[in-house]
Amino acid sequence: MLQQAEITPAEDSARQERFPVGASLEFADMEEGGREEALDRLREAEPVSWVPALGGWLVTGYPEARQLLSPRCGTTVEAEENLVRHSLGRMMLTSDGADHDRQRAPFDGPFRMREVGDLFADAIAAEADALLDELGPAGGCELGASFAAPFAVRMTGRVLGLSLDDVPRIDGFYSAFAGAMVYDGNPEPQRLADAAREELNAILHGDIARCRHAPDTSVTSQVANDSDHGVSDDEAVAQLRVIMFGGIETIQSGIMNTLLLLLRDPEAIAAVRDDRDLLPNAVEESLRLIPPVAFVERWTVAPTAIGEVELGIGEFVGASTLAANRDPAVFPDPLAYDIRRENARRHLAFSFGEHFCLGAHLARLELTTSVGRVLDRLPELRLVAAEEPAGFAFRRPPSLEVAWSP
Template sequence: MRVGLWARWMAMHGVPRAYMAVRARRGDPLARLIANHGHSHDPYPMMEEIRGNGRLVRTRFTWVSVDHEICRAILRDKRFGVTPPADMDLPRPLRALISRTDPGVANPVEPPAMVIVNPPDHTRYRQLVAQSFTPRATETLATRVSEVTQELIDHIAVMPHPDLITDFAVQLPVAIIAEILGLPADMHPRMLKWANSGTPLLDVGIGWTTYRRAIEGLRDADHDLLERFHQLRSGEPGDTPFARLASDGDLSEREFTANAALLVGAGFETTVNLIGNGIQALLNHPEQLTLLRDQPGRWPAAVEEILRIDSPVQMTARTALCDIDIPGYRIEEGDMVALLLSGANRDPRVFPNPASFDVTRPNAREHLAFGSGIHACIGAALARIEGATALRALFESFPDLRLTAPPQPRGLVNLRGFARMPAQLGSRQATAAKLPT
């Protein structure tokens, strides 16, 4: 089993990682960005180099773009699709190795997770999962977000040196995702373990040890989610839309566990990074924080600017399903396009003075942090509520909050955020938990 898993890692991450390192030394712009990402927490200068090479840049392996208009158009163009790892344009031996070494766990970045399948399968999964994110369901969850946030504020208030990531930012999405999946509160620690171990699979070129731990974490998640699936199938009542999917029989075992794992991984990572990146941005720009304290109605707009200037997910990719002409470029069937969302969110043609953090920016919501088109983040509205509620409550409750050491970056390529953020809260200001206005 270990040998097969190692072979799969080599095919999916090890060989591509080594190849990117070689291409980086030869000056490939995308390879340089990926190879250097773990050593520097500022990828944006390299993205600007890519922008300087053109709106759509051809590299040895793929096309790449940081152009907002092109990225948005490709994300919304049905002539482009997602490509599972086993179908990527890799050497035939690597593709064969991937197809023969499936560990059989609920992987959030492999079929049947909806993020990596095309219509009609994607359409079916998304319509079913979307029942958990209707406006009515989101409104109900917003109340829970406010309640959980207040509980977390009370929790960290008595801690002498809280870590704003592990003690605050990660706890909120875990609790809310448990609500969506209908999992009890005593499952939160296990869910956190799944998320911490499994979310690096959303990254590219991860190391062997990280990959092995991720798959081991997914085995635990798979076991627990299957157990929950069978409980619901056997007649145990489930009062959430996702739980009802299991009991109604609309999803198979693997479809249920894979898409539940996707909600845990993607929902967790997006919100944690949004909150952590927001804390850092606001502490680095106290004048913006003062504005928000004077005008709290701006908190939702502040979240949009945080998402724009420091996207929790940095990039995605699409594959041309046929020959496609984009003005000035010819993309052939099978060509992959790497879409650097965080670079598109700093396109000066759309966002004037794009490196400036400005919570009053009128068009900040035009960012692509949640993607666009049929694969746009299904929980975007909920993530926005979580971010606005958590950040507002934190800074209103602890006006003297400061970090006691530089925050520790995650060190990943695609997932931009912090692993640790030690803080001193200072005196607490009495305030009620509020929903963003």
């Protein structure tokens, strides 16, 4: 496991002098809603910069971020200081090379584009409709708690074949995991994540045992009953934890972010209502403008040049997908929510390279279907109140109050 290099006060001072815009960046600029312009200024001046508030390097330029995430960059996720590993454990997302491939391989098949459509399309629509049947008469709700979170948790349970009926409890686990992935030095979120991981492990081990006793067509059953996959039960549980995290966090955020952007743009939502073929690209554009995963981390394993900046061994480097997705050199007029943007799918919301999101095809189908069903089933849907999307590692509006004609 790589140990992060220690930077002397003199080196830190020299870097701050060389990268003054990065030195002035506050952690709140990376976390709070409404402060994204600070990242835009940093990208314009120093697309690869030393940021003391982060305790490492921050990449905000799009080409530099893609370079960082490429397996040819000379970086790794296998570092002692990796907070994703501390939060979710050792699994495919915190492993590289052959070990990563071995852990991921048993789960690849069910998440291919063709299999996703065949296996899950009807279930996604049915799950969305079941929730909207309950919501319809109310005439209003906080969309995150009432629809986005339960849809994400229940759909993840159906896909994986897991016992996820207690939505608040499962959502609480993943709030604890997300809270521990923030480089602010506070140890309390890690304690909460450790406790959540132990509780969730017990649920997942029970589901593996159940699937061996009574096999079904779920992903968990396929893995549990395949003796040739080379993954132990503990390793299978670790992979299920991170797949669940993606299925819950990304989908909940993606639903809220897409509907927020549509409801704030009367022309966009009217166009989508008139031409449903525009919806998939509207979802891609929301993933670009408000990526659910807003920060990705790496460490250098050798002297490495990222953009025009030379880094030594063991350096902590983070990519701000939020900033990279707003790079005007790649996305003209990047602050506009353009549902017809031709290259919207080039966003980095699903990462890039070896660790590109396993469930990207499923996520796209879930987001497009669920948002479409909301627009179809809640007449005259309108925005009542919303907090600005926020979050360092994971980004969405903390609340999204909506109303409709019951």
